[in-house]
Amino acid sequence: SVSAESMQPDAESSNWKPPKHSKTPDQLDRLKKAVAANFLFSQLDEDSFSTVLDALVEKSIPAQNIKVISQGDEGDYFYVIEQGEFDIYIHSSGSLQPGSEGMGNKVATIGPGGSFGELALMYNAPRAATVVSAGKGGLLWALDRITFRRILMTSAFEKRKMYEGFLEDVPLLSSLKPYERAKIADALETVKFGDGENIITEGEPGDAFYLLESGSATAYKQNIDHPVKEYTRGDFFGELALLDDKPRAASIVAKGAVKVAKLGRDGFKRLLGPVEGLMRREEYEGVEQLDPLSQQKTVT
Numbered sequence: 001s002v003s004a005e006s007m008q009p010d011a012e013s014s015n016w017k018p019p020k021h022s023k024t025p026d027q028l029d030r031l032k033k034a035v036a037a038n039f040l041f042s043q044l045d046e047d048s049f050s051t052v053l054d055a056l057v058e059k060s061i062p063a064q065n066i067k068v069i070s071q072g073d074e075g076d077y078f079y080v081i082e083q084g085e086f087d088i089y090i091h092s093s094g095s096l097q098p099g100s101e102g103m104g105n106k107v108a109t110i111g112p113g114g115s116f117g118e119l120a121l122m123y124n125a126p127r128a129a130t131v132v133s134a135g136k137g138g139l140l141w142a143l144d145r146i147t148f149r150r151i152l153m154t155s156a157f158e159k160r161k162m163y164e165g166f167l168e169d170v171p172l173l174s175s176l177k178p179y180e181r182a183k184i185a186d187a188l189e190t191v192k193f194g195d196g197e198n199i200i201t202e203g204e205p206g207d208a209f210y211l212l213e214s215g216s217a218t219a220y221k222q223n224i225d226h227p228v229k230e231y232t233r234g235d236f237f238g239e240l241a242l243l244d245d246k247p248r249a250a251s252i253v254a255k256g257a258v259k260v261a262k263l264g265r266d267g268f269k270r271l272l273g274p275v276e277g278l279m280r281r282e283e284y285e286g287v288e289q290l291d292p293l294s295q296q297k298t299v300t
């Protein structure tokens with residue numbers, strides 16, 4: 001949990017000036033590409049974005065098995081991956097003797113465009129995991145603690161808080177770890193619709209997935225004269241077109257005022273892999289209701 005104190009601006013930074021590390025045009029180019037794929041950067045206004053770009057420092061990781069972060073250490077930098085893969089290890093408290101080489105269990109691997117090291121900086125907590133280079137190493141961009149807290153954290157933190165309660169209530173996501181839901185929160189965007197507006201239109205290409213935050217919505221299909229499905233808070237839709245690269249199979253229409261949490265294609269692919277099986281199972285139920293003729297094909 002977060003103490004109020006950990007959210008106060010750092011006391012030592014009252015006359016703080018953001019660091020400026022000059023970059024070659026090539027570096028700037030690569031850096032922009034690396035952060036373009038990272039959701040934590042997507043909400044920054046132009047000024048904040050350029051402050052952060054100036055403050056980032058390139059860090060080359062020349063080989064496999066180099067420890068970038070050690071679980072239990074104090075947090076100093078936040079990292080964005082430009083190249084290479086990085087493995088995350090966690091050992092449960094007490095299982096590690098001081099000086100031991102054991103890193104615990106591998107819980108995740110993060111690749112280009114991904115980031116790590118934000119937790120210790122956000123919560124003023126010890127590092128929650130050990131991060132080690134995989135493959136042949138890679139290339140990171142490091143952001144110092146104060147610039148992270150001053151510029152990047154505010155929006156990321158608010159979003160994680162804002163969506164935390166809602167995402168806990170979404171049945172589809174209940175098997176995920178809290179940290180995996182936090183990463184989904186980073187990538188979500190709330191969109192509002194008025195009564196009768198189309199959230200999704202049948203036949204169009206699909207570029208997003210939706211969770212229904214509030215209100216309700218109805219699915220219609222051309223050639224079927226009654227609604228084919230109803231959605232309420234915590235339900236999801238828009239997965240079919242993304243899973244199978246097909247046009248939208250139905251229209252989803254807002255019933256009254258509706259708020260949806262929208263997840264773009266990249267975030268969908270990157271973050272919802274673990275629940276793809278669940279979505280496909282739900283899809284079969286959905287298809288049964290959508291079109292009785294396809295039952296033979298989909299019900300096993």
Ligand code: 1OR
Nearest residue numbers: 088107108116117118119120121127128129179
């Ligand atoms: P940090 O500052 O604590 C280690 O330094 C970083 O590893 C951490 O921030 C996260 O950015 C990153 N649980 C905790 N930290 C994780 C996890 C994770 N994955 C990456 N990091 N879990 C894996 C979720 C797939 C939860 C495991 C129970």
